[in-house]
Amino acid sequence: MREVAILGVGMTRFGELWDRSFREIGIEAGFQALVDAKLSSMDLNAFYFGNMASGSLIDQEHIAPLIVDYAGLAGHHLPATRVEAGGASGAVALHQGYLAVASGLYDFVVVGGAEKLTDVPDTEANRVTSGTADHEWEIVFGATLPALWAMVARRHMHDFGTRREELASVAVHAHEMGAKNPNAHYRNRLTIDQVLGASAVAEPLGMLDCAPLSDGAAAVVLGPLDRARKFTDTPIRIAASQVATDTMALQHRRDLTTLDSTVVAAKRAFAAAHLAPKDVRVAEVHDAYTISGLVALEDLGFAAKGAAGKAFADGAYGLGGSTTVNTSGGLKAQGRPFGAVGVAQAVEIVRQLQGEAGERQVAGATVGLTHDVGGTGATSVVHLFERVN
Amino acid sequence: MSIARFWRETPRRYNLGGSRCPNCRAVYFPPRAVCPTCTQHRRTLGRMEPFQLSGEGEVVTYSIVHDASEGFEMQVPYVLAIVRTREGPQLTGQVVDIDPAAVAIGLKVRATFRKLREEGKAGVIHYGYKFTPAEPLPQRPPDRGSPEPSPVPAVRPPGAVRA
Numbered sequence: 001m002r003e004v005a006i007l008g009v010g011m012t013r014f015g016e017l018w019d020r021s022f023r024e025i026g027i028e029a030g031f032q033a034l035v036d037a038k039l040s041s042m043d044l045n046a047f048y049f050g051n052m053a054s055g056s057l058i059d060q061e062h063i064a065p066l067i068v069d070y071a072g073l074a075g076h077h078l079p080a081t082r083v084e085a086g087g088a089s090g091a092v093a094l095h096q097g098y099l100a101v102a103s104g105l106y107d108f109v110v111v112g113g114a115e116k117l118t119d120v121p122d123t124e125a126n127r128v129t130s131g132t133a134d135h136e137w138e139i140v141f142g143a144t145l146p147a148l149w150a151m152v153a154r155r156h157m158h159d160f161g162t163r164r165e166e167l168a169s170v171a172v173h174a175h176e177m178g179a180k181n182p183n184a185h186y187r188n189r190l191t192i193d194q195v196l197g198a199s200a201v202a203e204p205l206g207m208l209d210c211a212p213l214s215d216g217a218a219a220v221v222l223g224p225l226d227r228a229r230k231f232t233d234t235p236i237r238i239a240a241s242q243v244a245t246d247t248m249a250l251q252h253r254r255d256l257t258t259l260d261s262t263v264v265a266a267k268r269a270f271a272a273a274h275l276a277p278k279d280v281r282v283a284e285v286h287d288a289y290t291i292s293g294l295v296a297l298e299d300l301g302f303a304a305k306g307a308a309g310k311a312f313a314d315g316a317y318g319l320g321g322s323t324t325v326n327t328s329g330g331l332k333a334q335g336r337p338f339g340a341v342g343v344a345q346a347v348e349i350v351r352q353l354q355g356e357a358g359e360r361q362v363a364g365a366t367v368g369l370t371h372d373v374g375g376t377g378a379t380s381v382v383h384l385f386e387r388v389n
Numbered sequence: 390m391s392i393a394r395f396w397r398e399t400p401r402r403y404n405l406g407g408s409r410c411p412n413c414r415a416v417y418f419p420p421r422a423v424c425p426t427c428t429q430h431r432r433t434l435g436r437m438e439p440f441q442l443s444g445e446g447e448v449v450t451y452s453i454v455h456d457a458s459e460g461f462e463m464q465v466p467y468v469l470a471i472v473r474t475r476e477g478p479q480l481t482g483q484v485v486d487i488d489p490a491a492v493a494i495g496l497k498v499r500a501t502f503r504k505l506r507e508e509g510k511a512g513v514i515h516y517g518y519k520f521t522p523a524e525p526l527p528q529r530p531p532d533r534g535s536p537e538p539s540p541v542p543a544v545r546p547p548g549a550v551r552a
Contacts, residue, residue, distance in 0.1 A: 140517070142457070142505070143481055154494070155449070202452040202454045249481065250471065252411065252479065
């Protein structure tokens with residue numbers, strides 16, 4: 001297996017991009033990444049594209065060749081693959097691109113991700129995204145994605161004394177970071193009281209505990225690490241890329257407040273990279289709901305079980321903490337275009353490790369992590385990244 | 390949703406028909422084609438036995454849902470719970486015939502046969518299990534505004550979907 005590096009990154013703004021089409025945002029992110037990598041399109045060998053539900057959302061399947069076509073590369077007949085893993089589609093696409101380069105089959109690949117969630121009414125978008133949970137044994141009985149995560153929250157509060165205000169602090173932090181990110185869907189700051197006072201979605205979670213429905217696209221260019229210096233002065237090595245799965249339905253989990261898929265993916269990733277959670281200075285974690293952000297910190301090893309709420313509210317994961325999370329604003333503030341999320345997380349970590357994160361830069365970060373989840377944890381993906389000196 | 394897609398699940402949704410591993414005796418709901426936990430995993434394929442759940446259990450976690458999914462809008466706010474059954478498997482379903490504020494982790498419940506939702510005026514009517522308190526609660530409020538019939542036992546002969 002070859003070492004794999006990220007040579008370039010790009011992303012669109014996330015939000016309600018009503019004036020832009022799916023294919024427009026897809027190629028914008030891809031070309032940004034190619035320009036950033038100083039790589040000619042002619043050198044590309046393959047394309048992987050994370051997307052959850054283009055068929056339901058824009059009535060268009062078969063989107064990987066579509067994006068390659070509108071990138072002007074149809075004549076090159078590139079292999080192009082769409083990857084679907086619910087909200088973790090982009091992260092699994094990154095895993096596939098990593099495997100392709102690591103194996104030696106391809107030298108240079110683009111990994112993209114995009115979703116267009118505001119081209120349909122919210123009710124339709126919620127119906128489609130709920131399909132990342134178990135439709136037959138959860139959704140049919142009245143479950144929604146926020147309701148399932150709310151049940152994780154209720155149990156976490158019951159078992160560990162986690163407080164509603166501690167959950168709210170995850171959203172407040174996300175918006176604090178989003179305010180510093182020009183690409184973020186939400187750039188307004190929030191207070192704890194605003195989060196607590198927002199209308200209820202699925203108690204104990206309210207509107208401001210939940211990430212928005214967003215449009216957006218992101219892309220990265222991957223290549224062999226031993227050729228990376230030709231393209232960039234600051235190649236970022238993918239130190240580990242791990243995917244793990246678990247039961248589709250929350251009701252069948254071993255423990256309702258632990259995502260075993262995340263625990264396993266993280267353990268495998270840290271072992272493969274010979275790193276530990278304490279080495280990670282900057283991490284993008286799956287805060288689609290405030291509770292999922294807290295549980296992620298515990299499952300990834302950044303907090304003891306049950307301790308993430310208090311630590312978060314005390315500021316342990318803000319700028320200046322030993323591990324700063326979601327400097328992009330996370331899914332909560334940067335936005336949640338499902339298939340683009342896992343790729344955008346990698347974009348943020350690369351910028352952090354290159355020292356290009358502007359106002360939200362974590363000083364001296366050399367190791368970063370991304371964590372993405374599909375559904376309520378049937379898929380988890382963990383990537384570790386390291387700056388090469 | 391097509392009629393066939395819902396109809397084929399009726400033995401499970403109407404009658405809580407699960408399955409049991411002939412080797413390790415673990416019980417599953419919904420039924421499994423192969424035992425997920427058994428050391429004899431592959432050899433259980435095709436040998437899982439039907440197993441009837443009692444429908445009795447307790448709430449292990451719950452949420453009060455205000456922003457409902459399609460077909461449930463008229464029922465908000467409603468309680469969605471994960472219930473651990475006496476036999477072990479956990480089920481997701483609504484808890485009804487109770488003030489949402491009275492629901493708590495540990496509440497003893499029993500499955501009942503109810504209407505789940507309608508797909509518009511001409512679509513399929515979905516039936517299946519919901520949960521009600523197993524014992525009458527003190528100060529239980531009158532069941533105002535509920536279009537649902539009084540509880541019936543969970544175990545019923547399979548019936549046709551009434552439209």
